[in-house]
Amino acid sequence: MSDRRIHIVAAVIGDHAGRSLLVRKHGAQVFQQPGGKREPGDADDLATLARELREELGCELVAGSASLLCRCSAPAANEPGYVVEAVVYVVQVTGTITAQAEIAELHWIDPAAPDVPVAQLSRENILPLL
Template identity: 35%
Template structure:
């Protein structure tokens, strides 16, 4: 496995003490909504584009804030051994639906750790540390 690190942005959205996760087409684990930046994109632009593509909702720039950066083993990413994931929260507008490359979305709690890719599990721990998930 390569030693490269995959640099991504992710949206932490918590409702009723449970964190939003998505399953991308063909993947066996749940991930956070988000993904890689396109050339020239800042964190806000990349994250709002990815969330719009994956879930069909618009993030609110006035509520956008960073929760932290996590590093974890890459899952199902043959070209990378590690993931660097900058995690952000923001409120949203619109009706959420799985679109594009996402097959499903669901809200997960602490007991669902085994369903998550390593970086998503670390993000759940981050949400717990911030008091977002009990």
């Protein structure tokens, strides 16, 4: 039987106005936290996160800035039948945040009142903590 769990590392990136950054991937309907699946070459969770932030946002994770927010799970937004299990860090980034090729859209939301559709993991488990 296949393992229907997806393990990801996800980032909470905030701005000075208290907003939080979400991304929408090409082909996806909903917005989610920046981040993604661990790859074999990643030394640890923060290496995964640094790589994903570079790939998705073109920015760099500030060394030592990551603070564990929570571990949580929900039905995976883009893979029907799978559950996503996330380790979520609040992070600081440096450089200009720009949507890279795999990202269709970036959006800054008020965590208390998102104005775009948000994936269940973020909506139920992450945004309420911000």
